[in-house]
Amino acid sequence: MSRLLRYLLTVAVIVLTGCTAIAPSQDxxxxxxxxxxxxxxxxxxxxxxxxxxxxxxxxxxxxxxxxxxxxxxxxxxxxxxxxxxxxxxxxxxxxxxxxxxxxxxxxxxxxxxxxxxxxxxxxxxxxxxxxxxxxxxxxxxxxxxxxxxxxxxxxxxxxxxxxxxxxxxxxxxxxxxxLDTEYATGLAQCEIVTFVPSHAAFGYLAQRYGLIQVPISGLAPDIEPSPARLANVRRIAQETSVNTIFFETLSSPALAETLADDLGLLTSVLDPIEGITDASAASDYLGVMRANLQALREANNCR
Ligand SMILES: [Zn+2]
Known part of the structure; x- marks a missing residue:
């Protein structure tokens, strides 16, 4: 066997066993x-x-x-x-x-x-x-x-x-x-406690850190809110001096943008971290959580 052939065979064996080690069903x-x-x-x-x-x-x-x-x-x-x-x-x-x-x-x-x-x-x-x-x-x-x-x-x-x-x-x-300490400290002193996320994903977060969410949609993001609900969100946003309407990365920003336009407010991203994509603010859970904290601090005028 030529040296080259022997070398190629060795490489092939390494590659094959390497693949076997990765396939979930085979290890x-x-x-x-x-x-x-x-x-x-x-x-x-x-x-x-x-x-x-x-x-x-x-x-x-x-x-x-x-x-x-x-x-x-x-x-x-x-x-x-x-x-x-x-x-x-x-x-x-x-x-x-x-x-x-x-x-x-x-x-x-x-x-x-x-x-x-x-x-x-x-x-x-x-x-x-x-x-x-x-x-x-x-x-x-x-x-x-x-x-x-x-x-x-x-x-x-x-x-x-x-x-x-x-x-x-x-x-x-x-x-x-x-991360919990950063949230507790970062959200301890905010001028505004209300925030308007795209869907009702931030309830446990809000409860933990003394904020209140007024979600545009309910627990699932893909269900269109009724006109009455939208009117309520709009009214509360105005009463509570909210200055930002949040949208998220995995679903359409259309509703949030329309609402923000109507009220003359800013839009920003608050990510429910239901998936990570190239559009996410960071590459993992901790990174996106920190981006969310920053977005909340800016929107709610936290010191
Ligand atoms: Zn959700």
């Missing part, structure tokens, strides 16, 4: 299935290279109305751990009941969900899914509890790597606690 690492980006970030941060994380939502897609393919339902059934947030994706709620995953981390068992906390009720949202607010990840303190539970679950699924899960979780929790 022994636990597969963690998550519904949307913030839990993908949490699972990857805690799991590191010891786990394979599969997200049911494609980057840039709105997780609220995501449908599941047959492959994804199979992924749910075969996962070693499913991180599940009830009330976020009807298709996943249904699939969880039907597939009975091997191991389920139900986020609602870790942090208590409530009905629109931190929110000024501005009339019917025409939203059939309205009930418990699923947007818990926008509250860093609740994320601490979720990351801690995730670390414990992974240690059960894969005890050999428990030390790694635990130490990475400690790092993530320290990051989240720092």
């Amino acid at each position: 022994n690492r636990p597969v963690v299935v998550v519904g949307l980006y913030p839990f993908q970030w949490a699972a990857q941060s805690v799991g590191g290279d010891d786990v394979v994380v599969v997200s049911l939502t494609q980057p840039g897609a709105d997780p609220h109305d995501a449908e599941l393919s047959a492959t994804q339902v199979k992924q749910l059934a075969n996962a070693d751990l499913v991180v599940f947030l009830p009330g976020m994706q009807a298709a996943t709620d249904k699939a969880i009941v039907n597939t009975v995953p091997k191991r389920l981390l139900n986020v609602a068992d870790v942090v208590q969900l409530s009905a629109l906390p931190g929110t000024k009720q501005v009339g019917a949202v025409g939203d059939p899914s309205s009930g418990l607010d699923p947007h818990v990840w926008l509250d860093p303190a609740r994320m601490v509890a979720i990351v801690s539970a995730l670390s414990q679950e992974l240690a059960q699924v894969d005890p050999a790597h428990a030390a790694g899960y635990s130490s990475r979780a400690a790092t993530v929790i320290a990051d989240l606690q720092r």
